[in-house]
Amino acid sequence: MSTMTLNAGPAATAEDATAEQNFVKTRAENIKTVGTPFCDDAKLRMRNVNVFYGETQAIHDVSLDIGRNEVVAMIGPSGCGKSTFLRCLNRMNDTIEGCRVEGELSLDGDAIYGPKVDVVPLRARVGMVFQKPNPFPKSIYENVAYGPKIHGIASRRAELDEIVENSLRRAGLWNEVKDRLDKPGTGLSGGQQQRLCIARAIAVSPEVILMDEPCSALDPIATARIEELIDELRANYTIAIVTHSMQQAARVSQRTAYFHLGKLVEVNDTETVFTNPEHELTEAYITGRFG
Numbered sequence: 001m002s003t004m005t006l007n008a009g010p011a012a013t014a015e016d017a018t019a020e021q022n023f024v025k026t027r028a029e030n031i032k033t034v035g036t037p038f039c040d041d042a043k044l045r046m047r048n049v050n051v052f053y054g055e056t057q058a059i060h061d062v063s064l065d066i067g068r069n070e071v072v073a074m075i076g077p078s079g080c081g082k083s084t085f086l087r088c089l090n091r092m093n094d095t096i097e098g099c100r101v102e103g104e105l106s107l108d109g110d111a112i113y114g115p116k117v118d119v120v121p122l123r124a125r126v127g128m129v130f131q132k133p134n135p136f137p138k139s140i141y142e143n144v145a146y147g148p149k150i151h152g153i154a155s156r157r158a159e160l161d162e163i164v165e166n167s168l169r170r171a172g173l174w175n176e177v178k179d180r181l182d183k184p185g186t187g188l189s190g191g192q193q194q195r196l197c198i199a200r201a202i203a204v205s206p207e208v209i210l211m212d213e214p215c216s217a218l219d220p221i222a223t224a225r226i227e228e229l230i231d232e233l234r235a236n237y238t239i240a241i242v243t244h245s246m247q248q249a250a251r252v253s254q255r256t257a258y259f260h261l262g263k264l265v266e267v268n269d270t271e272t273v274f275t276n277p278e279h280e281l282t283e284a285y286i287t288g289r290f291g
């Protein structure tokens with residue numbers, strides 16, 4: 001940890017703001033990741049990842065492991081590349097025209113960008129929950145049963161019933177919806193819809209769940225429910241979560257990765273990042289000097 005003096009909160013005057021900008025610019029120029037980006041039991045292994053949108057580079061030489069049954073939170077200022085990096089992990093960036101991903105990315109040793117990889121089964125192994133709950137315009141039952149049907153996991157009604165119930169139970173939604181499974185998923189509250197989307201992701205037996213700001217459209221009570229759920233889900237899944245909320249990162253994750261201008265500045269166990277960060281930029285961000 002550096003010996004610099006910290007001013008908690010944003011710069012008070014224009015001069016302070018300029019000094020602050022200069023500080024951030026200088027420190028950002030030669031970022032080398034500090035902390036513990038690698039782990040012994042990696043489920044996802046990323047090495048020297050670069051991502052481009054056309055000519056513009058959004059991710060610069062990022063290397064990171066995400067461990068089995070671990071929750072890794074990705075934090076950083078708006079536009080630092082958190083979502084771009086997350087989307088590499090199940091090739092959601094493939095859907096963005098002009099987006100190019102370089103580097104080695106693997107899931108349990110299987111290359112994610114291998115030439116023969118079919119993204120449909122990949123995305124069943126690495127599920128995703130988005131910022132805005134996006135249930136299909138179908139019944140609650142069908143929202144959960146759809147994935148197992150198209151992936152050929154189950155076709156008989158009894159099998160599907162079991163998967164739907166188990167997934168809704170794991171997502172903490174069963175008791176609230178068991179008597180209205182034939183009603184539209186879109187008729188649920190925002191928090192319930194997000195748990196339905198989690199149930200939908202779980203229904204195809206993923207190994208990893210990616211969450212891109214899953215609580216940003218939810219109220220504090222629904223947020224607390226999802227955060228509890230993340231902690232429960234960790235027993236069975238590996239989870240990577242992008243969040244704007246440092247409090248949320250602190251509550252749900254075991255390790256936190258701090259991104260800045262497309263570079264991975266620091267990865268450490270979450271308590272270290274928030275109480276004793278190794279990098280000056282992390283410290284400046286978490287104390288609110290910029291955001």
Ligand SMILES: Nc1ncnc2c1ncn2[C@@H]1O[C@H](COP(=O)(O)OP(=O)(O)OP(=O)(O)O)[C@@H](O)[C@H]1O
Nearest residue numbers: 053058076077078079080081082083084085096244
């Ligand atoms: N589809 C796209 N086309 C071109 N540039 C993009 C696209 N998506 C993101 N970018 C750019 O890539 C950079 C990283 O964006 P990204 O959305 O990954 O950041 P982020 O940290 O998730 O931001 P936020 O916290 O605001 O969601 C930004 O400069 C952004 O403008």
